[in-house]
Amino acid sequence: MASAEAHLEVEALPHISEGDMNEIRAALEKEDLTAAATKAHEILANEEKIQLHIAVTGESGSGKSSFVNAVRGLQDHEEGAAETGVTETTMECSPYPHPQDSHVTVWDLPGIGTPNFRPDTYLKEVQFDRYDFFIIISSSRFTYNAATLAKEIQAQGKRFYFVRSKVDQDVSNERRLYDEEGVLKAKGKQATETRPQQFDEMAVLASIRQDCERKLADLGIRSPQVFLVCRDDFSMMYNGPRLLQTFLDDLPSEKKLSFLRPLAITSKEVLRKKKEELMKYVWLKSLASCGASAVHTGAASADVDIAILVTSLKEYCRTFGLSEESLQKLAKQVNKPVKELKAVIKTPLDHEITKDVVIKLLTKSLGGAVQYTSLLMKVLPEEWQAIGCLVSAAIAFPTTFFLLRNFLSDAADDAERVLQKALEGTTQKSHLWS
Numbered sequence: 001m002a003s004a005e006a007h008l009e010v011e012a013l014p015h016i017s018e019g020d021m022n023e024i025r026a027a028l029e030k031e032d033l034t035a036a037a038t039k040a041h042e043i044l045a046n047e048e049k050i051q052l053h054i055a056v057t058g059e060s061g062s063g064k065s066s067f068v069n070a071v072r073g074l075q076d077h078e079e080g081a082a083e084t085g086v087t088e089t090t091m092e093c094s095p096y097p098h099p100q101d102s103h104v105t106v107w108d109l110p111g112i113g114t115p116n117f118r119p120d121t122y123l124k125e126v127q128f129d130r131y132d133f134f135i136i137i138s139s140s141r142f143t144y145n146a147a148t149l150a151k152e153i154q155a156q157g158k159r160f161y162f163v164r165s166k167v168d169q170d171v172s173n174e175r176r177l178y179d180e181e182g183v184l185k186a187k188g189k190q191a192t193e194t195r196p197q198q199f200d201e202m203a204v205l206a207s208i209r210q211d212c213e214r215k216l217a218d219l220g221i222r223s224p225q226v227f228l229v230c231r232d233d234f235s236m237m238y239n240g241p242r243l244l245q246t247f248l249d250d251l252p253s254e255k256k257l258s259f260l261r262p263l264a265i266t267s268k269e270v271l272r273k274k275k276e277e278l279m280k281y282v283w284l285k286s287l288a289s290c291g292a293s294a295v296h297t298g299a300a301s302a303d304v305d306i307a308i309l310v311t312s313l314k315e316y317c318r319t320f321g322l323s324e325e326s327l328q329k330l331a332k333q334v335n336k337p338v339k340e341l342k343a344v345i346k347t348p349l350d351h352e353i354t355k356d357v358v359i360k361l362l363t364k365s366l367g368g369a370v371q372y373t374s375l376l377m378k379v380l381p382e383e384w385q386a387i388g389c390l391v392s393a394a395i396a397f398p399t400t401f402f403l404l405r406n407f408l409s410d411a412a413d414d415a416e417r418v419l420q421k422a423l424e425g426t427t428q429k430s431h432l433w434s
């Protein structure tokens, strides 16, 4: 087995209520593995039902619909994209499910620009309670309406984020004032702090951010934070990555995985987070898979629920972009043959995971499980120590645990190599690996 087993550490557990945790512990102490496994199943099934709803609001024409597409990794012309560049006339909220994961829905809300706009009635009309958080977009300085809406959202106990859109336009407008070498063109004009002699994109961005934040502070927002984005390469450019990271940090722990699953892998950091969240569920999946009737793997047998394993490995593949569809999309984006990306992948892809593949992996995992069981039991979360005394779980639990854990690690490594391959020779590198 891989040396990873020798470095076992106590993994964080997913969010499990105290009641559920106690039920599992009690079942294990009574040596009722079936009851413990059933409970683990139930917790996982509830986790599957978790939905995330993101509201996007702002003035008409500010780029709301474009953002709804960008945040879901879609271009405006693609299937499932919100219509952009159209005049808003209705007060309707339009739901746009994430194309890779229907648990995440981004809502395109009506514009907030009308003179008789009132934040409280607006929030009632758009069904405030439905959303996990709000994004307030502006393509210029934020208005009084945006600031009052933010205050009302906060007063009602939810989070909002100010997003300044179309910064690519600002950068290119400013660039027009400089010559090909990036030297300020305008004769007789003095360079200023915000318009230096030599073109500096970072200075342009900093000045937009400061201007927006100052205006919001004037409108009564305390310590405003503004994220600068552009719909193209949203998750890689400007403050797109930081915005996604902030959403993730702010989400309650039980929602983090739902947000992360369909997120495009644009940096090592996203990859690391995905792996970390999935890893939390390995204990629970291993327990859920225990107690099924014996599966004969050739070399030996273990009482393991194969269906859970097939589903889990497929989930890992999809989360790490190791599916035919994701790879085709990425290949197109970076203009490379998909064959080149596939060449660095060692684990099977999503559609290649079958019962037979899982049985082969189980056989491989069995040796390590036997060898490292006592070590595994030592690092088990305290609440679960009783499982170590159960003969029925003695093989199944560690075998499943090591299978899931190793596959997850291997798939994450594959995803990192794919990302590296995809970026070879592109200029996006600096943004992606920042």
Ligand SMILES: Nc1nc2c(ncn2[C@@H]2O[C@H](COP(=O)(O)OP(=O)(O)O)[C@@H](O)[C@H]2O)c(=O)[nH]1
Pocket: 058, 059, 060, 061, 062, 063, 064, 065, 066, 067, 083, 084, 085, 086, 088, 165, 166, 167, 168, 169, 229, 230, 231, 232
């Ligand atoms: N250059 C640029 N144009 C954008 C960006 N976001 C939106 N737009 C354009 O701005 C116009 C209005 O965008 P839309 O998303 O329809 O705004 P909405 O009315 O708020 O939904 C459209 O023509 C978009 O193509 C961006 O980040 N950069």
Ligand SMILES: [Mg+2]
Pocket: 064, 065, 066, 083, 084, 085, 086, 088, 108
């Ligand atoms: Mg729109």
